[in-house]
Amino acid sequence: MIFEAAKQDFKFGFGDYKRFRRxxxxxxxxxxxxxxxxxxxxxxxxxxxxxxxxLEAAIAWASA
Numbered sequence: 001m002i003f004e005a006a007k008q009d010f011k012f013g014f015g016d017y018k019r020f021r022r023x024x025x026x027x028x029x030x031x032x033x034x035x036x037x038x039x040x041x042x043x044x045x046x047x048x049x050x051x052x053x054x055l056e057a058a059i060a061w062a063s064a
Contacts, residue, residue: 017043017045018043018044018045020045021045021046022045022046022047022048022061022062022063022064023045023046023047023048023062024047024048024049024050024058024059024061024062025047025048025049025050025058026049026050026051026052026054026055026058027049027051027052028051028052032049033049036048036049037049048061048062
């Protein structure tokens with residue numbers, strides 16, 4: 001089951017994800033912010049982290 005989930009994540013990350021122009025990640029966990037900064041340069045998708053409570057701002061940014 002874990003292997004299947006990892007396979008689906010890999011497929012999305014290296015396939016469908018590149019079709020998105022922007023992706024907003026919302027949460028207060030430090031790893032989300034770190035992940036966004038670290039992997040951002042390796043994707044075609046513009047990525048940005050927003051703290052919890054800024055969901056509306058994240059949606060507005062991602063859909064602009």
